[in-house]
Amino acid sequence: MTDLIYQTQSYQQQMTATVTAVDEDANGVYLSETIFYPGGGGQPADVGTLTDSSTGTVYNITSAKRGNIHIIEGTLPVVGTEVVGQIDWDRRYKLMRTHTAMHVLCGVVWKDYGALVTGSNMDVLTGRMDFEFERMQKELVQEIEARINEEVANAHDVEIKILPREEAFQIPDLIRTKINLLPEGITEVRTVNLVGLDLQACGGTHLKNTSEIGPIRVTNYKSKGGINKRLYFELEP
Missing domain, CATH: 2.40.30.130 (Elongation Factor Tu (Ef-tu); domain 3)
Structure with missing residues (x-):
């Protein structure tokens, strides 16, 4: 092992x-x-x-x-x-910033709008997330951008835990994706907690505090059909 x-x-x-x-x-x-x-x-x-x-x-x-x-x-x-x-630490740290930014975005959209994630992807300092929104317009995007930057500045600590599956699934809303991607055979679940903002199952690497992310800019948005709406974002170098 x-x-x-x-x-x-x-x-x-x-x-x-x-x-x-x-x-x-x-x-x-x-x-x-x-x-x-x-x-x-x-x-x-x-x-x-x-x-x-x-x-x-x-x-x-x-x-x-x-x-x-x-x-x-x-x-x-x-x-x-x-x-x-x-x-390659420079690359890893930028990916950690990006992945933690995605959790901030996910936390804000879930907390403020109740929208589930339907897809996501990321690269160094850029990413996109798809959510269940019936409509998406410029004013809403600007509102979301302002809110996620507020939460970055709120300096949420990030806590990582590995829990037995039974204990993990007692946490409300642990799975924020439309489909539960955790196979039945997994006996332990790794959780990522942006304290006071977002708690969910995740296997990636993250920052210790959201303040390390830096400013997030929502660069574009589009409809992906039905109620799926995509937000693109990027971070400063």
């Missing part, structure tokens, strides 16, 4: 681990522990490097994937090699 450091320590930028297995077909390695987020929930996977502790050989990680395999460019280290992992 791999120790998934990123689940509870999203600010950790480096770790020492052992290569426990290799997958030559995927050109990847499994590690005893990892800080590399494998992607999911719309958040891209981390990239970075592994450095052989003995020889200094550097291996570029081009992606991490579900099952915690780390895809490497070129030759693979052998099983038993001790390596130092380093994530």
